[in-house]
Amino acid sequence: MIATGSLLEFFLETREHSETICAPLETEDYVVQPVVDVSPPKWHLGHTTWFFEEFILKMHVENYQIFDADFSFVFNSYYETIGKRVVRSDRGNMSRPSVKKVYEYRKYITAAVKKLFEVEQPQALNDLLEIGIHHEKQHQELLLTDIKYILGNNPLLPTYSKRILDHPVENHQQDWISVEEGVYEVGHNSKGFCYDNELGKHKVYLNAYEISNKLVTNGEFIAFIDANGYERFDLWHAEGWDWVSLNKIKSPLYWHKIDNEWHYYTYAGLKKIDMNAPLAHIAYFEAFAYAQWKGLRLPTEFEWEIAQQYFPWGKRWEWTESAYLPYPNYQKADGALGEYNGKFMVNQKVLRGGSIATSKKHTRPTYRNFFHPNLRWQFTGLRLAK
Template identity: 65%
Template sequence: MNFAEKYLSIRKHTEQLCGPLQTEDYVVQPVADVSPPKWHLGHTTWFFETFILKPFSSNYQIYNEDYNFVFNSYYETVGNRVIRTDRGNLSRPSVSDIYQYRSYVDEAMVKFLSNEIKDDVNELLVLGFNHEQQHQELLLTDIKYILGNNPLFPVYSEFKSEILNLPSAAQKLLNIQAGVYEIGFNGDGFCFDNELNRHKVYLNDFAISSSLVSNHDFIEFIADGGYSNFNFWHAEGWDWVKSNHIKAPMYWHKIDGKWFNYTLQGLKPVNDEHSVTHISYYEAYAYASWKGMRLPTEFEWEIAAKHFNWGERWEWTESAYLPYPGFSKAPGAIGEYNGKFMVNQKVLRGASIATPEAHSRITYRNFFHPHLRWQYTGIRLAK
């Protein structure tokens, strides 16, 4: 697959994710962390226009000068922008306008990609592919939040499963011996800058579960008063529980004494065997504490991951999101991609059912604030 084919394939998948939506669904922003679907469509297009076409395609005519203000996300280098909380207030540009914008940029990109691509542009292009794939995951989880907070619980798709049907294996603890291990990306393919540089860490003996925590396991925690016993929680997590009246994972509803959860297929009874998801770090820590165990560090996870199935849920770790030794930010706007977020966040490892194909690897470092749970986040225990 050449660059043009790869580009069009990724762009098509983004639009396919929006296929089940009604026009009104494209505009909604229920909370600050969720962006309207039409904004994702525009922002990913703006990325290619701003970082590929404008600097490298001769005679390219910008589609609309105002779109830089509308679709810039957090790149201070590129200029002012609509603040994140106001993305849902933009009735214009319309959904139709944004699809026309995508077509315009796609046509220009395909023409641009028909020429020889220099190495520096090649790197930006691959970054653009991965950037859009990141937004595909955000897009799907944002759509779920939008629909899941509609009192009618509308179905996104009857065919979109939230499990991977990975080969079943008996739950057990895998023992990993103490030693010096190498952590971080190693190879010639793409990785984000936060996966560099590869370095050595010393790990003590540890054990890690071969399976994720299930809904059945988590229901036991709830039934045992897990959300009402401060002993299992960090002080900050306990404040979060009380302030927000948290009693169960996101999307769970107790109806006539039984647990239901909103899924992409609509409101369904909670399946005991499925991996629990939409869990905050606070909840993951509390559950581990209740079990007399802990969460793995990201380094333990990376070393052990080849011994278990992963990829169904983003897995909370006990590691703060920090730079690896020797980390340096790239100059200009691209340097704003990861480095400036390395504070007050926790690392998650793995992938989820919303992660696009070929966009996961064992060294991938996702990161979120401890209270967030709208992504497909889950729990793996260690000790």
């Protein structure tokens, strides 16, 4: 629980950071949508703003004046409860509203929320504001990774920022952490912020296992490529093999072989691959195939959560072997906010940890990220278990 004053500061800090992320962009960058999974930066800025307008201002400010009646249609993401919305694949087709108009929208909504929370509010409303803040923090990570995809698929491979280190090295030696067989408690303890999919602290039984204290590196994955790992059907799930074959996948996302030497696109432009840096931008399919090649496996999300206290984490979202499922006694919230997590609990894998793109004050050991197994535009890597 955060006091109203501190919560307001947290809100203003978060709103400012989204715009800081976008500061290096040219106006043309704000509208591009190369693939359906990537949204234009302009849309992220508008959607996170609409969230506060829709769930807080419209419902809790008397005689509230809506900024623009069309914006609910334009910036709603997937909330069926709210009403109709622009098809996700069409977000990049919207030259209007302009970038200027979206920034005006942000200023208007930020000022209205600030005015509302300058006086003490009921705890339920504070909780709603906190959800909105963390929702925007989620989109800050999406902003960073979507910007990388937009620029990384531009033929010029332009520089976004030289201040962000995409590939920080883990300097410690690789070792195996042993965890004894037993019954363990997993899930959030309800102190501090979390999403509803983390709630329901419960017991799980784990067989004895070992887990690496270090992420798989680029150099280690190149050994898999050189051993024809992408050509060996026996290492892949059937669906993964179809994905590799159909899309002609030969390497992680953003990798380019130039003059027989591997390079990758980074926020600072095209660079030679750092062999010692943790691997990133791989699909679950690739993580699974690599583990098979090594004669090892991926940890489950519960194995990861119990062991995380023994190794550093937060550089990469780490694929786990766990399907994204509800915890015992999971209950969706009433209304539109009930659509936040529960409706996606099918055909997805859980990732744990966080990444170099995850915003500050927005990660914890119980955080359950989730993606379809073919997606890799996030900073996704892997840690081995046995």
